[in-house]
Amino acid sequence: MDEPAQDAPDDQADSIDRWTKVWAERRVFEADGLVEDTGDDRPRRYIVTMFPYPSGDLHMGHAEVYSIGDALSRFSRLRGHNVLQPIGWDSFGLPAENAALRMDRDPREWTYDNIEVQAEGFRRLGVSFDWRTRLHTSDPDYYRWNQWLFLKMYEQGVAYRGEATVNWCPKDNTVLANEQVIQGRCERCGTLVEGRSLTQWFFRITDYAQRLLDHMDHMPHWPDDILAMQRNWIGRSEGASVDFEVEGRDEPLTVYTTRPDTLFGATFMVVAADAPIAAELCADEQRAEFEAYQARTWAASDIDRLSTERAMTGVPLGRHAVNPVNGERIPMYASDYVLAGYGTGAIMAVPAHDQRDLDFARAMGLPVRTVIDTGEPDPAETWVATTGDGTMISSGDYTGMGSSDGNEAIVADLDARGLGRAAVNYRLRDWLVSRQRYWGTPFPIVYCEACGEVPVPYEDLPVVLPTEGYDLRASEGMAPLDSAEDWWRVDCPRCGQPARRDTDTMDTFVDSAWYFLRYPNPDYVDGPFDPRGIERWLPVTEYIGGKEHAILHLMYTRFFTMFLHDEGMLHFEEPFDRLTNQGQVIMEGAAMSKSLGNLVDLQDQIARFGPDAVRVTMLFAGPPEDDIDWAHVSPAGSVKWLARVRRVAEDVGAASPAGGDGHLETRKGVHRLVHEITELMETRRLNVAIARSMELTSLLRKAVDGDPGPADAAVLEGAEALARIISCFAPFTAEDAWAALGREASVAEHGWPEVDEAMLVVESVTCVVQVDGKVRDRLDVPPEIGEDELRELAVASAGVQRQLDGKSIKRVVVRPPNLVNVVIG
């Protein structure tokens, strides 16, 4: 009975092999009816954890997120739901190419080797995936549907080709989406990003901006911070478009402003130096100066952008515009402080009421005219712009109006004259999907001299990546596929003349924008996803993953879902009912990294403590969304608890069980805890659920060692309940315990413990007796005690009498049966 703890690594390995085999043989974790109706009427739950990128073996972060997803899946399954927990790999991407270059290997070898390593890692972690869903985005059978979806978007005008200044990473030799530029640097390699003009494929996500925004008002199960980040990213603002006539140009120049009330203070205009309009507007005598400035902007804009206190620079364009409200001629400038990609790439500058404009005016010696009285000192004297609302001054007929009335009046008048209109603007820009990489989905487009841009016919998909004849070391400005001449040289699908394939590949965020739709039938050949699977499982019940995908990935999935809904392919417009963001696993307050030398190796942790203890440690450390500092938690403590669970099960299993309901107090304790744990699991407070499971373990230990001893029906019931419960967190230990209790595998097939409501009834509760809000006594009272009776008992209690000391009672607040507060004042 007093066997030492059996938690040596050898036993863990045995346990892992034994149970993973049993689970696979018995198909314990396969959902019932992936696409067919099998008559299973259990409610269905589709619990998806963001699929991994196969960068190597699984790391601590994977262990955390899959521990959470698996706990929720296993709990849901035990509660009688038909659960689908899928797995796949996000297996296209740049690291495979970098690794391939480094090791002189084929990127697919590196990728698929890593996938096998990770799959084995998941098996050893005991994650309850339904492996029939397994997909890899780098399989032609998967990415052909990227191409198919691209063609659908192309037909709808949602995919289009456009010339644009793009973010160019000179080290990775590729274009980056805005979202992949962090502080002016490449997200992957940290190199400073340059501007460059290329023709690229875009998805028109901006058409969906308002819808993306509107839906968020009705997404209660998404975290607030994620919603806020997405709103911020979409960046909606309300204002007006105002047309400025430009001398010597037929077309007026339209600017966007959120402050039409400041129009009388516009003393000059500025266009983005890197916008095409700047070059067009530039007068001949200014051209040399302008082009020098433009070149500087091109090369250095992002470096400068990083410095906070940088001098304002710009060049005059040698041209004037006319202010539509007062007919005033104002000079035009080009500067890098105006962004080409936002609004129209041109602004009206109101130096008095915008700090950037004021700084520019000061640098260029331009006039400052104050037109809003905010009660603050005059910007023309302080060089501090007054940016708030106020009363309009020096503004013609509008003088005396408040900012908001003035806004409306000016916009209405401009509108009537055809010179302006109310407008909404978004910060969100179209999604640039072209990448000059090899390891991605080829665009199904062919360029023909006669026919131009020609889509590859659906029946010719997939356009498969060449496996040879390409050079990853593409020279500057060339995509790797440009080197695969045998591959890109094709006949035009329309006219049959020699033509050339698009040699770019798709952003890998395209792959992950819809993968969760394909899981129910990853082998489906009649479309990107099986409508029967969609009908049965989608939308996703719960989506779990890191906050680093708060904007990009989640916005793209939402956009794809809306597009597919509009195409009549989906019956819903939002992909994920509930979103959970887990925190990071950190070390001594810092993110783990090779350079800091604080990397904790998952395999090493598993070898030392076992997969269950690692999982329990992750979940017990705190709420799922909090970061876990591995230096502050104790896997050894988890090992200890799991050994206690195992010993209790062994001790109970070794005793011959007695009949009947068993020891009443034990039974009540068990049912009270099971009841609590059930609620905690349902509200996802996994760390507290584990705390209560530890209490249940202690309760059983005491019962086994004292009254009523191990051979009691209530103790057996409790031990079985404990095994079922911990199968959510520590599946291997749970199976060992279940087996020790003499039960048939698998514990995961035996459901969640039932709670007998009768066991939750208590015959006495502790009533807190306060005097002036301070606890002075405690009374054991029947739960149904009446107010008057409780008041009397409380006032008569020793604690109250001691405080009373001759003073009179002002008032008694009675909240039966939990609390009495005697106010003596």
Added chain:
RNA sequence: GCGCGAGUGGCGGAAUUGGCAGACGCGCAGGCUUCAGGUGCCUGUGUCCUUCGAGGACGUGAGGGUUCAAGUCCCUCCUCGCGCACCA
């Protein structure tokens, strides 16, 4: 600068319809078991006072307020974290 979130023992964290602050665990201290222990078990552990009583004071970032009662609600402020950052 704008937006979001958080401040509770030596540590991770419980307690969110206002009602016993510190559950559970780590760490630490003492004891028992053991040939031994980086094992197991038991006990204690917010701070301070104490006449050691089943006593008392204080205590959830700071200050104020509402209330019989505030970690929880309201106001002001401080600190930290995260996100976006020339968005006109």
